[in-house]
Amino acid sequence: MADRISKKAEENLDAALTMLDKYAVSVSIHSNKSVYKLQDCSFLSVVPIEDCLVEMFES
DSSP: OHHHHHHHHHHOHHHHHHHHHHHEEEEEEOSSOEEEEETTSOEEEEEEOSSSOEEEEEO
């Protein structure tokens, strides 16, 4: 699931964030990133790279 969401973020960030809201079970906030645990037990890291952009990758 994390891989699907990160690939979706490359095409459509809003759709990826909607998927993240739907499948996230928990979130852990770190100094420069948020790590989401998803329903399938995969993890997705979200890192801000500019004021309104983020990078998402499977972790």
